[in-house]
Amino acid sequence: MPIQILMPALSPTMTEGKLAKWLKAEGDAVKSGDVLAEIETDKATMELESIEDGVMGKIVVAAGTEGVAVNAVIAVLLGEGEDASALSAAAPITATPAPVAVAPAAAAPAAVPLPPAAPDEKVYASFKRQTVREALRDAMAEEMRADPSVFLLGEEVAQYQGAYKVSQGLLEEFGADRVIDTPITEMGFAGLACGAGYAGLRPIVEFMTMNFSMQAIDHVINSAAKTLYMSGGQQPCSIVFRGPNGAASRVGAQHSQDYASWYAHCPGLKVLAPWSAADAKGLLKAAIRDPNPVVFLENELLYGSTFDVPDDPDFIVPIGKAKIERAGAHVTITAYSRMVQVALDAAEILKAEGIEAEVINLRSIRPLDINTIVASVKKTNRIVSLEEGWPVAGIGSEIAAVMMEHAFDWLDAPVVRVCGADVPMPYAANLEKLALPQIEHVVEAARAVCYRR
Amino acid sequence: MVAKKKERGASEPTPEELVRYYREMLLVRRFEEKAGQLYGMGLINGFCHLYIGQEAVVVGMQAAAGPTDSCITSYRDHGHMLVCGMDPKGVMAELTGRFGGYSHGKGGSMHMFSREKRFYGGHGIVGAQVPLGTGLGFAHKYTKDNGVAHVYCGDGAVNQGQVYESFNMASLWKLPVVFVIENNKYAMGTSSVRHAAGQELYKRGAAYGIPGEAVDGMSVIAVHAAAVRALEHARSGQGPYILEMMTYRYRGHSMSDPAKYRSKEEVTKMREQHDPIDHLKEKLLADGLLDDAGLKEVDRAVKAVVTEAAEFAQASPEPDPSELWTDVLIEA
Numbered sequence: 001m002p003i004q005i006l007m008p009a010l011s012p013t014m015t016e017g018k019l020a021k022w023l024k025a026e027g028d029a030v031k032s033g034d035v036l037a038e039i040e041t042d043k044a045t046m047e048l049e050s051i052e053d054g055v056m057g058k059i060v061v062a063a064g065t066e067g068v069a070v071n072a073v074i075a076v077l078l079g080e081g082e083d084a085s086a087l088s089a090a091a092p093i094t095a096t097p098a099p100v101a102v103a104p105a106a107a108a109p110a111a112v113p114l115p116p117a118a119p120d121e122k123v124y125a126s127f128k129r130q131t132v133r134e135a136l137r138d139a140m141a142e143e144m145r146a147d148p149s150v151f152l153l154g155e156e157v158a159q160y161q162g163a164y165k166v167s168q169g170l171l172e173e174f175g176a177d178r179v180i181d182t183p184i185t186e187m188g189f190a191g192l193a194c195g196a197g198y199a200g201l202r203p204i205v206e207f208m209t210m211n212f213s214m215q216a217i218d219h220v221i222n223s224a225a226k227t228l229y230m231s232g233g234q235q236p237c238s239i240v241f242r243g244p245n246g247a248a249s250r251v252g253a254q255h256s257q258d259y260a261s262w263y264a265h266c267p268g269l270k271v272l273a274p275w276s277a278a279d280a281k282g283l284l285k286a287a288i289r290d291p292n293p294v295v296f297l298e299n300e301l302l303y304g305s306t307f308d309v310p311d312d313p314d315f316i317v318p319i320g321k322a323k324i325e326r327a328g329a330h331v332t333i334t335a336y337s338r339m340v341q342v343a344l345d346a347a348e349i350l351k352a353e354g355i356e357a358e359v360i361n362l363r364s365i366r367p368l369d370i371n372t373i374v375a376s377v378k379k380t381n382r383i384v385s386l387e388e389g390w391p392v393a394g395i396g397s398e399i400a401a402v403m404m405e406h407a408f409d410w411l412d413a414p415v416v417r418v419c420g421a422d423v424p425m426p427y428a429a430n431l432e433k434l435a436l437p438q439i440e441h442v443v444e445a446a447r448a449v450c451y452r453r
Numbered sequence: 454m455v456a457k458k459k460e461r462g463a464s465e466p467t468p469e470e471l472v473r474y475y476r477e478m479l480l481v482r483r484f485e486e487k488a489g490q491l492y493g494m495g496l497i498n499g500f501c502h503l504y505i506g507q508e509a510v511v512v513g514m515q516a517a518a519g520p521t522d523s524c525i526t527s528y529r530d531h532g533h534m535l536v537c538g539m540d541p542k543g544v545m546a547e548l549t550g551r552f553g554g555y556s557h558g559k560g561g562s563m564h565m566f567s568r569e570k571r572f573y574g575g576h577g578i579v580g581a582q583v584p585l586g587t588g589l590g591f592a593h594k595y596t597k598d599n600g601v602a603h604v605y606c607g608d609g610a611v612n613q614g615q616v617y618e619s620f621n622m623a624s625l626w627k628l629p630v631v632f633v634i635e636n637n638k639y640a641m642g643t644s645s646v647r648h649a650a651g652q653e654l655y656k657r658g659a660a661y662g663i664p665g666e667a668v669d670g671m672s673v674i675a676v677h678a679a680a681v682r683a684l685e686h687a688r689s690g691q692g693p694y695i696l697e698m699m700t701y702r703y704r705g706h707s708m709s710d711p712a713k714y715r716s717k718e719e720v721t722k723m724r725e726q727h728d729p730i731d732h733l734k735e736k737l738l739a740d741g742l743l744d745d746a747g748l749k750e751v752d753r754a755v756k757a758v759v760t761e762a763a764e765f766a767q768a769s770p771e772p773d774p775s776e777l778w779t780d781v782l783i784e785a
Binding site for chain 1: 483486487489490492493494495498499523525554555556557558559560564565566567568573574576577578581583584585586587588589590591592593595596602614615618619621622625703708709711713724779780781782783
């Protein structure tokens with residue numbers, strides 16, 4: 001049967017083009033791969049190749065014709081043993097239109113539903129005193145004992161026992177096959193770990209600090225976070241990227257940055273930021289067990305802080321569950337990581353002034369525990385968001401938007417954000433202090449939303 | 454059509470294997486031509502990078518693959534998928550963005566995966582698949598499954614820093630990885646003499662102690678013989694190996710590339726004098742392994758597979774709107 005040759009779309013934006021030149025005349029033999037014609041698109045002159053063998057039967061659109069629509073018949077090719085009498089029987093090659101998908105109806109603007117509530121946490125009876133550093137180490141050790149596919153890699157994690165001594169003792173217990181010192185090669189080892197994750201292993205990637213994860217962010221986002229979706233659910237990647245985040249002390253701009261809002265922006269990731277040793281242990285165990293990529297933001301200044309940690313082999317903190325660290329009726333203060341302590345200290349000052357603050361330790365940045373925040377604001381009618389990161393497109397911006405969507409009618413004052421100063425971190429001691437949220441900033445913000453200046 | 458895995462060791466292909474190589478190369482060629490045609494009809498959109506001209510590389514490599522080996526490549530990936538044994542219908546339907554595609558239409562030309570066939574993508578960021586594939590090699594060593602990771606990249610990718618980060622770790626830790634550099638002479642529109650200091654890309658691992666060799670990537674028999682050597686090296690615990698496949702793509706970098714950076718004569722010369730499929734066809738005829746009727750039968754069978762794939766890819770529905778929200782996270 002003769003074959004119709006159609007005007008091709010040769011770029012994603014082409015709707016019509018010029019048939020510049022025919023390279024085969026009627027009667028010419030045509031082999032698969034032969035160039036039939038030159039076509040000028042909106043971008044360039046392209047060659048049209050035949051994908052069939054045969055004889056050029058009829059040229060329908062003459063050379064030099066402009067404005068030939070995509071999919072118009074431009075020539076007819078005769079197959080083996082066919083002659084021109086078959087031309088009338090030419091079979092059109094038609095594009096079958098895709099079955100039409102029905103778009104979902106637009107939601108009413110005021111009706112953003114609350115997400116399902118996170119599961120309740122178990123109540124624990126006995127506790128032990130631990131530093132955050134020890135809690136993180138115990139979380140990794142317990143999960144590595146339980147699952148041989150879990151391993152740790154990063155700079156100085158093995159023989160040096162961790163740049164901040166978080167991985168102390170792991171090399172001795174698990175050996176060099178599972179506790180792996182890498183070269184200083186963040187993009188390389190983050191990519192390698194993602195590939196191991198594709199193959200079914202469960203890597204824990206330690207960045208010496210999260211600042212260096214920017215070298216590897218392509219793999220965190222493009223290779224880890226997006227792959228499950230791009231594969232239609234076929235290719236998971238269970239992996240934890242962890243390390244100290246935010247400002248340490250006097251280390252300058254390149255080593256003092258909060259990545260919470262960077263990573264929280266990206267679907268396909270979970271982002272956690274523990275404060276206490278209990279948060280650190282329970283959330284890291286949950287992160288390692290999670291089948292998805294998790295970014296786990298620690299804080300160097302907290303590593304040596306001591307807290308009560310549940311003394312229970314089944315202890316775990318569910319991802320997506322904030323914790324009310326201090327109950328109060330007058331103002332809600334949200335914070336994560338080291339800023340939780342700043343919020344609690346501010347609450348003590350406010351108490352002396354008769355303002356009872358409810359301090360929410362977010363713990364999970366993505367997913368954010370919107371239910372807990374909204375329930376608190378329905379009680380206090382006021383909210384202050386506290387974070388170490390920059391204000392623009394920050395976590396506080398997100399919380400303000402959440403308030404618009406879910407608690408607009410309950411607010412008695414505008415949302416106030418307390419953030420790091422919108423500058424790269426300075427080195428000088430006085431300037432560094434000015435660049436970071438201080439207790440008095442939180443106290444002032446709380447007074448302001450309570451109209452108690 | 455499924456590429457049958459064969460035990461390693463034999464470096465001389467049998468007559469049956471030569472016929473299989475011919476069929477697999479022809480399948481890739483016809484599949485890609487059909488994809489180009491569907492693109493021209495507006496059924497495939499966006500990026501679509503055709504493998505036409507380079508077929509001998511993946512066919513020769515896979516012919517030497519062991520049963521637990523893994524494969525990962527860049528965005529010029531349809532040929533690798535087919536030769537790893539993935540279903541042409543599922544690959545073509547992904548190109549048309551339909552639910553029947555490997556990624557349910559959510560990935561597209563550059564993003565398909567099959568853990569069953571140990572094919573790990575399909576990656577759109579130039580060079581990113583090199584550390585990812587090194588991680589596959591890490592996993593082979595960690596699980597002691599005797600597999601080797603086949604990690605493909607183009608001549609353009611070898612200028613990415615992460616490729617050298619991968620070479621370093623792979624050699625340092627003696628990971629079972631074969632790095633296959635498909636040197637088709639152009640990084641998009643920039644020829645290798647304009648993008649690479651030093652044209653012997655197989656030597657790029659020398660500083661890391663990685664052996665390398667240049668291979669006639671237009672000869673499936675030469676590719677297969679080199680693959681056997683390289684895979685044996687990697688599988689026996691000696692660490693990674695680099696194969697630089699000297700090859701050529703007949704089409705532009707992607708569908709909208711008019712390829713004005715090279716002469717028509719250069720392309721014609723490669724097609725007429727070095728075509729991997731024509732060469733093997735001549736050998737099959739000369740050795741009496743297939744006659745004209747036999748060749749026609751292979752051609753007919755391959756065309757039927759491709760036609761069926763194209764029909765499936767047009768008949769399969771677009772993903773349901775609810776698919777927008779699925780597969781972002783695995784619900785624990």
